[in-house]
Amino acid sequence: VERREVARRPLVVGVDIGGTGTSAVLFDGERAVARAQAPTPAKEGGPAMARTAAGLVRTVVDELEGATLAGVGVGAAGVIHPVTGTVLAASDSFRDWAGFPLARELVAELGVPVVVENDVNAFALGEARIGAARGLADVFAMTLGTGVGGALVLDGTLYRGPSGAAGEIGHVAGFGGLRCTCGGTGHLETLASGTSIVRSYARRSGSACDGGAGEVAERARSGDRHAQEAFAEAGHAVGRAAVLVATLLDVADIVVGGGVTGAWDLLAPAIQAGILAEPPVSGAAVRVVPASLADDAVALGAACAAWDRLMAPSTVVSSPV
Numbered sequence: 273v274e275r276r277e278v279a280r281r282p283l284v285v286g287v288d289i290g291g292t293g294t295s296a297v298l299f300d301g302e303r304a305v306a307r308a309q310a311p312t313p314a315k316e317g318g319p320a321m322a323r324t325a326a327g328l329v330r331t332v333v334d335e336l337e338g339a340t341l342a343g344v345g346v347g348a349a350g351v352i353h354p355v356t357g358t359v360l361a362a363s364d365s366f367r368d369w370a371g372f373p374l375a376r377e378l379v380a381e382l383g384v385p386v387v388v389e390n391d392v393n394a395f396a397l398g399e400a401r402i403g404a405a406r407g408l409a410d411v412f413a414m415t416l417g418t419g420v421g422g423a424l425v426l427d428g429t430l431y432r433g434p435s436g437a438a439g440e441i442g443h444v445a446g447f448g449g450l451r452c453t454c455g456g457t458g459h460l461e462t463l464a465s466g467t468s469i470v471r472s473y474a475r476r477s478g479s480a481c482d483g484g485a486g487e488v489a490e491r492a493r494s495g496d497r498h499a500q501e502a503f504a505e506a507g508h509a510v511g512r513a514a515v516l517v518a519t520l521l522d523v524a525d526i527v528v529g530g531g532v533t534g535a536w537d538l539l540a541p542a543i544q545a546g547i548l549a550e551p552p553v554s555g556a557a558v559r560v561v562p563a564s565l566a567d568d569a570v571a572l573g574a575a576c577a578a579w580d581r582l583m584a585p586s587t588v589v590s591s592p593v
């Protein structure tokens with residue numbers, strides 16, 4: 273009975289196109305009511321990735337009898353044009369992705385409005401609306417994964433900035449002297465990404481850790497001092513970055529997600545220490561919390577972005593009456 277009631281409401285599907293996997297969730301405005309996933313055909317190029325995404329959208333819509341699809345939101349890696357939904361720039365791990373008109377292709381495949389958002393932006397919106405920062409108007413979100421991403425929600429809305437680069441905290445300097453993936457030096461990413469935690473551990477211990485940051489975490493929990501130091505340094509940097517956000521923007525609620533947060537037990541004390549070492553001059557209490565939407569965060573956030581666009585009167589009324 274409950275499923276039939278859900279189906280009568282207009283539904284949007286959120287899609288997360290990640291480096292290895294693509295997932296889709298059917299979203300009823302509050303939560304995911306169906307989900308599906310498949311490997312991302314990143315080596316096959318944009319059209320193949322769009323077909324995979326469209327296939328997953330159909331799968332989750334078919335799962336709910338009578339479901340009417342109102343629109344689709346997609347979270348994807350790279351710089352995304354905020355209006356056209358075209359991928360403007362992307363990493364080399366995706367073939368023919370930069371320049372790919374993702375929104376246009378999906379509209380052609382699915383016949384409904386499609387909104388494409390950068391994946392970290394989508395993550396931030398999802399956590400702010402229905403995740404760990406639910407009910408808060410102003411939220412900063414950070415992702416600690418292969419790299420470090422950041423995004424800003426102000427007054428309940430994503431703030432992208434004129435070039436779409438607002439919130440890029442991973443590439444803020446002042447965090448030591450290591451070379452960053454972007455070519456810069458001393459960026460937050462060089463201490464707080466999963467990749468840098470593994471490198472930091474290798475540097476301290478003289479031994480490699482093939483299992484990634486997760487394995488470094490396990491070693492830290494079983495008493496490995498070098499592994500504990502690597503996480504302490506990462507957490508301290510995240511705490512200092514949180515103070516930076518709170519000082520610059522007067523935004524004191526920070527949600528942290530990404531694979532590295534699987535070691536929240538190791539990060540949290542170091543984050544607190546980093547905050548207490550240099551608290552913001554405003555005296556505001558800086559609150560750093562782990563993300564709560566887990567693997568659905570990007571897809572649900574993208575669905576929220578699509579929901580907003582569909583419900584916004586400005587996109588329904590094309591010209592003033």
Ligand SMILES: [Zn+2]
Pocket residue numbers: 442443444452453454455456459461
């Ligand atoms: Zn950098």
